[in-house]
Amino acid sequence: xxxxxxxxxxxxxxxxxxxxxxxxxxxxxxxxxxxxxxxxxxxxxxxxxxxxxxxxxxxxxxxxxxxxxxxxxxxxxxxxxxxxxxxxxxxxxxxxxxxxxxxxxxxxxxxxxxxxxxxxxxxxxxxxxxxxxxxxxxxxxxxxxxxxxxxxxxxxxxxxxxxxxxxxxxxxxxxxxxxxxxxxxxxxxxxxxxxxxxxxxxxxxxxxxxxxxxxxxxxxxxxx
Amino acid sequence: xxxxxxxxxxxxxxxxxxxxxxxxxxxxxxxxxxxxxxxxxxxxxxxxxxxxxxxxxxxxxxxxxxxxxxxxxxxxxxxx
Numbered sequence: 001x002x003x004x005x006x007x008x009x010x011x012x013x014x015x016x017x018x019x020x021x022x023x024x025x026x027x028x029x030x031x032x033x034x035x036x037x038x039x040x041x042x043x044x045x046x047x048x049x050x051x052x053x054x055x056x057x058x059x060x061x062x063x064x065x066x067x068x069x070x071x072x073x074x075x076x077x078x079x080x081x082x083x084x085x086x087x088x089x090x091x092x093x094x095x096x097x098x099x100x101x102x103x104x105x106x107x108x109x110x111x112x113x114x115x116x117x118x119x120x121x122x123x124x125x126x127x128x129x130x131x132x133x134x135x136x137x138x139x140x141x142x143x144x145x146x147x148x149x150x151x152x153x154x155x156x157x158x159x160x161x162x163x164x165x166x167x168x169x170x171x172x173x174x175x176x177x178x179x180x181x182x183x184x185x186x187x188x189x190x191x192x193x194x195x196x197x198x199x200x201x202x203x204x205x206x207x208x209x210x211x212x213x214x215x216x217x218x219x220x221x222x223x224x
Numbered sequence: 225x226x227x228x229x230x231x232x233x234x235x236x237x238x239x240x241x242x243x244x245x246x247x248x249x250x251x252x253x254x255x256x257x258x259x260x261x262x263x264x265x266x267x268x269x270x271x272x273x274x275x276x277x278x279x280x281x282x283x284x285x286x287x288x289x290x291x292x293x294x295x296x297x298x299x300x301x302x303x304x
Contacts, residue, residue: 059293066290095293102295107241149238149296176241 001044001220003029006073008064011051011088013197020199021047024215034067039076045218046073050087050142050197060103060145061091070096082126082218083191087143090183090193099186099193100158101150106143107176113142116172118182118196121164125185127192128165130213130222137210139196141174146195148177148184158184166194192218226271226279227304232292233264267291276303 003021007014014031021029029047032039039046053064064070070092077083077098085093093099106112115138123133131137150158155178158164166183173180175195183194198211216222234240240262247261269286271279280303287299 058290062290062293094295100295102293104239104296105241107239109241109245147241151295176239 001025002027002042003045003047003219004032004039004043005029006032006034006046006048006069006089008034008051008053008067008069008092010053010055010064011049013050013087013199016197017047017049017086017199020202020211020215021219024202024212024221025219032069034064034069036069037072039069039072039081043076043081044220045082045084046076048073048083048085048089048092049199050089053088053092056145059091059095061088061093061095064088064092065095065097074098077186077191080188080190084127084218085191085193086197086199087141087146087195090195091145093191093193098191099184100154100163101148101184103145103195104147104149105145106147106174111142111144112146112174113140114174115140116174116182116196117169118166119169121167122162122185124162125165125189125192127185127214127218130217136169138201138208139198139211140200141196143175143195146175146177148175148181148195150178155179161187163187165192166196226273226276228269228271228279228283229302229304230267230269230283230287230291230299231264231302232267232287232297232299234262235296235298238296264297265291279303 120131120135167180198214201211243261243263250258283301292299
């Protein structure tokens with residue numbers, strides 16, 4: 001499978017993401033600048049990395065979500081292409097309306113940069129099939145606006161549909177997210193957004209490899 | 225030319241930790257009796273038209289599409 005990474009001004013985790021995808025898949029992902037209006041047919045996985053696109057002006061991800069490339073990302077997602085948004089990428093996907101809910105200022109009002117523990121809340125998605133249901137994994141977070149919110153009806157819908165992919169363990173919820181939600185998928189299951197950074201825990205030098213299985217699954221390198 | 229103001233506020237029921245922090249700071253400054261603070265945003269916009277009805281419709285569209293995130297925010301439009 002071939003991956004592509006979306007580039008926007010102000011993102012700063014793009015190099016980490018490119019390195020992770022390169023190491024795991026054996027080939028460098030294509031990079032796609034924000035002004036592009038089409039994404040090549042042979043791309044099977046689109047990744048929107050973290051950072052501070054457009055300086056977080058207006059709302060985190062708000063401006064980026066309305067750039068031309070996001071129309072192309074949406075079209076590809078509707079055709080079934082896998083999309084992962086990490087951190088700012090998650091914020092961009094909710095701002096683009098490709099995932100439900102919103103990401104608000106952390107309840108503590110503080111930027112949080114540390115390691116959390118995640119529970120794999122649904123191991124049945126194409127992104128989490130390399131984990132076991134309920135498995136606890138380590139993962140770093142680094143964000144100021146990761147407080148997941150959805151109105152009660154939407155939340156009930158997400159929960160009933162198994163759309164919660166990852167939850168923070170109750171004692172490590174870094175931002176006040178409702179139901180400890182750390183990552184969700186869309187209804188079709190091919191778009192994942194998550195605040196934690198699995199790309200920063202993929203090799204021994206990182207101090208752990210818990211994030212690796214996510215990319216292996218997304219890239220079709222593990223048996224679903 | 226029309227001047228307008230779009231006000232964006234958090235929906236009722238959406239927690240506002242920033243408003244809470246401001247509330248506490250006001251209390252710390254000795255402003256007692258502040259019941260609640262909710263933080264919002266104001267956009268002053270100048271439109272190149274004299275058609276007020278058209279301007280209002282366009283501003284509402286702008287607010288819904290970009291200025292507000294209607295998942296968590298409400299907006300109001302005021303043509304000045």
